[in-house]
Amino acid sequence: MERPFRITWAAWKVWRRNWDVFFKTYQVNFLPPFVEPVLYLLAIGYGLGMFVGEIEGIPYVRYIAPALLSISIMNSAFFECTYSSFVRMYYQKTFDAMVATPLSLEEVIAGELLWGATRSTIYAAAMLVVLFGFGVVDFPASLLVIPFAFMAGLLFAGIAMCFTAISPGIDTLNYPAFLFITPMFLFSGTFFPLTVLPAGLQVFALAALPLTQVVIVTRSLTLTTLSPFFLYSLVWIAIISTIFFFLSIALMKRRLVV
Numbered sequence: 001m002e003r004p005f006r007i008t009w010a011a012w013k014v015w016r017r018n019w020d021v022f023f024k025t026y027q028v029n030f031l032p033p034f035v036e037p038v039l040y041l042l043a044i045g046y047g048l049g050m051f052v053g054e055i056e057g058i059p060y061v062r063y064i065a066p067a068l069l070s071i072s073i074m075n076s077a078f079f080e081c082t083y084s085s086f087v088r089m090y091y092q093k094t095f096d097a098m099v100a101t102p103l104s105l106e107e108v109i110a111g112e113l114l115w116g117a118t119r120s121t122i123y124a125a126a127m128l129v130v131l132f133g134f135g136v137v138d139f140p141a142s143l144l145v146i147p148f149a150f151m152a153g154l155l156f157a158g159i160a161m162c163f164t165a166i167s168p169g170i171d172t173l174n175y176p177a178f179l180f181i182t183p184m185f186l187f188s189g190t191f192f193p194l195t196v197l198p199a200g201l202q203v204f205a206l207a208a209l210p211l212t213q214v215v216i217v218t219r220s221l222t223l224t225t226l227s228p229f230f231l232y233s234l235v236w237i238a239i240i241s242t243i244f245f246f247l248s249i250a251l252m253k254r255r256l257v258v
Contacts, residue, residue, distance in 0.1 A: 007104070007106045007107055010104075011107040011108075011111040015118065018111070018112070019118070033122075033127045034126055037072075037127050037134075040068050041061060041131075044064060044191070056193060065134075065136040066215065067189070067215055069127055069128070070188075070190070071185060072120075072123045073120040073123065073156070074120075074184070077120040079160070081158075081160035081161045082176070086170050095256065105256060113245060113249075115157075116160065116161075117151075117154040118150065120149045120152065121149040125146050128145060128146070138223060141221055141222070145218055148217060148218070152237060155241040158244030162244060164252070185211070187209070188205060188214075189205070189212055210237070212233075213234075213236050213237050217237070
């Protein structure tokens with residue numbers, strides 16, 4: 001009979017290991033969340049925004065600012081728990097080393113997921129500094145994005161770990177990156193409202209695309225204007241995050257336990 005999940009506070013030891021590695025190379029790790037929003041705001045927010053003007057009564061640069069936060073939350077957790085986790089699992093054999101200690105496999109994977117969510121939180125906080133500097137988000141309501149980023153990061157970390165669990169090689173991870181992440185980047189209410197899409201795609205985006213839910217919540221918090229879908233999106237994220245948290249651990253156990 002298969003042994004049930006064993007997850008304790010020891011999972012935070014895995015989290016701490018990744019935290020320490022992250023801050024040993026902080027010069028490189030903190031560059032993207034500071035540089036990316038500046039480039040997007042200048043090129044798209046102000047550049048393209050001169051032609052767009054306003055969307056739903058909101059200046060275009062302010063309209064895309066929360067979307068940039070949401071995209072950063074998605075990317076940082078997703079790529080951390082796909083490519084980085086795959087490297088630690090397969091090439092560096094870090095998972096093998098940790099399982100050789102009293103840590104269980106479930107605790108190792110849970111620690112990876114928690115770290116992916118933490119990385120999203122770090123990047124969201126860093127980006128908020130830039131967005132505050134440009135004056136494109138509301139203060140202090142936007143600070144609520146920081147705890148929310150952990151919740152949203154856990155969602156994308158769980159989804160990412162599922163892909164890692166079923167990918168035969170690291171190159172295969174390009175498929176979810178291009179066929180899952182890129183379409184969401186474009187069609188989740190990020191750079192234009194969902195209302196311009198055909199009705200069927202609107203329903204699909206609201207029902208099935210994780211980034212759509214994150215954009216709705218983030219935009220509501222940073223612009224202090226609650227979307228009618230705000231509570232729906234929060235509940236959606238909470239439920240799906242929980243499902244993928246345990247599903248990803250189960251899939252990783254099936255892959256790694258022989």
